[in-house]
Amino acid sequence: MNVHPSAGIVGEYLQPLLHTYLLQGGSLSTLAQHAGVSEAWLYQPPNTVNVDQYLALMSVVESLTCDPYLGLQIGTNMRLQNFDFLGYALANASTLGEGLEQVLAFESLVHNLGTSEVKKESGNIHFIWHSQYQAHPISRHLSESVLGGLIHLARQLAGKSIPTLEFTFIHQQYAKTTIKEYQRFCQGQCHFNSNQNSILLAEEVLAWPIPQSIRQALSSIQPIADNQLDTLTPLKKKQLLQRPTQHFIDQLQQQIHLELMRGTPTLAKIADNLGQTPRTIQRRLTEAGSGFQIELDNIRSQLAEDYLRYSTMSILDISAQLSFKEQSSFNHFFKSRFDVTPLQYRKQKKITHA
The missing domain is CATH 1.10.10.60 (Homeodomain-like)
Structure with missing residues (x-):
């Protein structure tokens, strides 16, 4: 398990951002040149990356791709292996609700971009994310990547789409985006200029079980998650997670x-x-x-x-x-x-x- 400083993220958390950039036809050499890092650094990031460096890299990707939905795209490309120990904890959960408990418990081991809380409201669950960088120029994409990544992880674990009642964002809607596209991704209502970044779900959804077939697909990493995390490289973790056992x-x-x-x-x-x-x-x-x-x-x-x-x-x-x-x-x-x-x-x- 990677233990990082108070203002850092685990290196694997960079991968969804890089993957999003490459899927849009970008080259690592161009990105490295504009970001002021080496290609080798992008190929194999350090165990811990400074938050300022991560946000700067996201800003460079935004300028190179001009993608108005960059944050949502990053969220869509998130995988369990990008979350270090939290990914293994999620693989052990039996329901989506248990998985959410793991997020609250271990989020700080992955990044210090913000903190999460959960409130129960009349049969619904309100997941609220408090960004530490709401005033940053890239905050729009950051918030959308975090909330989008959370719901995408839930889809991976449940093996199906996750209906939502509402997404809210503190930032304004960007002029080049459409509500229809946001609602297609969120699969529920989406509102901007809110007082919080949040997802509203029916409480029954969190009781949905994580199918046995999906848990079995991750079962090969459980002994390692328990006993050998410190000895595994990110590449080995990725290889284990991708074994075709379903x-x-x-x-x-x-x-x-x-x-x-x-x-x-x-x-x-x-x-x-x-x-x-x-x-x-x-x-x-x-x-x-x-x-x-x-x-x-x-x-x-x-x-x-x-x-x-x-x-x-x-x-x-x-x-x-x-x-x-x-x-x-x-x-x-x-x-x-x-x-x-x-x-x-x-x-x-x-x-x-x-």
Whole structure:
């Protein structure tokens, strides 16, 4: 485990920022030149990086990419291995709620960019992040990367999308961004000029279990997390975390969840993501007594219930999120599954939880 000074971050926490930059066609040599560091430093950052240096690097990436959603993109690229010991603690959690407790307990071992607190409010959970650098010029992207990273980690652990009731940010909305894009990422309402950076979730969502298949995928690192953390290099940790131990169906379902966040899942896209041919995917699904459309429709049904119960997304936005071309198609699909329309379902669940 890396122990860092009071104004530092663990070196692995740099990786989502660098990955975001490289995905947009950037080169490390250009970044190194503008940031005043060596390429070797970027390839293998020290165990501890000064916060000022991290924020300066984020500022350079912003200027080179001109990406108005840079913070959210960084959050999307965060992985458990970027969080040092906290990542291993999250891998041990059995529910999302337990995972949140680990964040509160071990956040300071990863960075000192800010502090987190949780408040319970009428059946909901309010996660609030207090930035230590709210006045910094890059604070907008910093706050969005932290909150975006938290919800993205929750998606990784749950193996599916996480519906939210509300995201709030202290900063103003940047002129070149759209509320629609923020709400697509947040999967709930998003507000700016607030008095806090926060995420509001239904308390029931935190009771969701972390699937056994996902915990098994991380099980190989548990003895090391307990006994050998000090002897592992960041590269070794990454290799252990990436071992392909999940069952085929679980992997396929996770890919469908990911593609639904990006657009419309297709057999060809999923096959490419899994490094297999569409014919192989079809054959293996048939052997398992399933099919691609069956898996897609089951996931759509599950997510539709979650969004209607636990998010403030409009039914039109939900239908788009689930890749239906028209709301009427979504309404027909939902009623065929649940014998009620989406609006009737949402009203029933609100009465139930009142």
